[in-house]
Amino acid sequence: MIPESEFENILAKKYMRTEIMPHAFCPGCGLGIIERIILMAFEELGWDEWEKTVFVSGIGCSGWVPLYFRRDAAHTLHGRALAFATALKASRPELNVIVIMGDGDSMGIGGNHLIHAARRNIGITAIIATNMLYSLTGGQMAPTTPEGARTQTTPYGSIEPNFDLMELLKAAGATYLARWTTYHFMQAKNSLKKAIKHKGFAAIEILFQCPTYAGRYILNKPDPRDMLQWFKENSVPLTVAKKKDPEELKGKILVGEFLHRTDRVEYTEKLKELEKRAKGG
């Protein structure tokens, strides 16, 4: 346990369960940056928003992220965070329900819940931490692993194309979508603030460096700094991407705010209307 006095970081002191730290992430892991993005967003949104926020996560490295926050948190089952969160939001619409999932957690085992949460447009903020493989189990192929990449279960290179989360959720009915990387720290924080205030299903995908597995197996960059540099060099803002032809964008990470719709009514608002109808009002 790290003594309280050594937690000079104001965010940690203010928001985190310092008594259970240090955290379990590998040295150089980007999940710490994602924690900081979340806490910075709340630092700007204010304490009142923080006080009405609860967290839900699934299983995988990313599932540990909210457990260090001094808030109600459910560390649910692999893939099932959104099912728990959906009922939580439906029962207590006044709460900010933030769900943190990994790419395998959300798009692999939890894919069905993901598309249905988006279809319902329930007012949940989903943070999807993408590292392009399953890391807690030691670096196996995920639905986000680039085709051709070598992992512990694709020793000859993956023959499966990867999901594009933004396109998937756009089609499913989400109403706020953004993608950034841990390199795009401030942009991610700004999008997250918007997502938390958004009425409807909001998802932010944050690509983060997993130097231990993705760095070594997929990118040949075991140094986390090299991975951040790679994020910087390989990402293209949507505004720039629009002016480029598809060939130029091959293998690039499109970043930016993908969608912000206000024309779909949020699920719990509809629930309230339904209750009125059922009671004959």
Add this chain to the structure above:
Amino acid sequence: MYVEPGIHLMQGDEAIVEGSLIAGCRFFAGYPITPATEIAERMSRRMPQVGGVFMQMEDELASILAIIGASWAGKKAMTATSGPGYSLMQEGLGYAILTETPIVITDVQRGGPSTGLVTLPSQGDVMQARWGSHGDYGIIALAPSSAQDMFDLAIRAFNLSEEYRNPVVILADEVIAHVREPVKVPPLEEIEIVERRKPSVPPEEYIPYLPDPGEWVTPMPAFGEGYNMLVESVMHDEFGHRIGTDHVAAERTIKRVYYKIEKNVEKIAMYETELMEDAEIAVVSYGSTARTSLRAVREARKLGIKAGILRLITLWPFYDKIIEDIASQVRAIVVPEMNMGKIVREVERAAKGNAEVMSLPKVGGVLHHPDEVLSAIKKAAR
């Protein structure tokens, strides 16, 4: 808001809904499945009328996680399903057990394995109800035998789930779910309702999984009440913190979620007996099979055979003592079940060799004929 006190003609699936609402159920999540669909249908109509939430989820994996989420939002919550859905729910069931989340699951049993006999009754899930999710834990399972039981046991199930902070399974079957018969609804003030205990100490003094001396469970705050709960699916200590490889803390947690049910069997167990006073042959039965068995026992009495019946209402935790008592009284125990012989193993174990135990299995999706049970009684009496 609630069904009026008095006698109503109700289907089992309807009675369980009305009982649940009176028990305080305010969240239902489910997925359509025969023969439990009527429960979801009636819930969808009734739940918003009482200010609750009904949700049709994308599958049963989501349904059970949803009721766990609703329970942590402070609501009493239930789902209903049948065999295939119940198999999927074993995953979430384990989560509810380890996080000590009160929920009620109704499994309207149909014939298995697999998709099986969709529209026909079975009692094939009784062992799954005890051991279906991985690991060690205690579970409460109740077996209704009538539409009246569906109403009464729904209330009992919610009360037990709140008292022990544990999932409670109502093991109905297709016959009981679809039977339409009179159900007596007592006046509300005569119905005992157990409300969730909330912490009486401030958050900084609250230890989420350390019960007070003499208690088996802790009071349970809802999300958003300032207690900063960790609802942890990984093995945790009394604070809800992950414990990694601390086998001593793990043993404490596992033994508590096991013994809080098993050691309270006398308080939880419900059963009924009929014609047992001077019985030499006992029929031990449950669910819809108990109806057939009762008829057979009465027929046997007409023939001069001293037969009686023990109807188990609580299947889990298994009440060894009642079987032990009966075994020391009768010569033989007949156990008719709509499966290949499951609860009979428990009966045999608890009888400790003091009476002959005869299994009377029945599979294929049809109730025992009373004559089948009667011939078994006759055989036992010879």
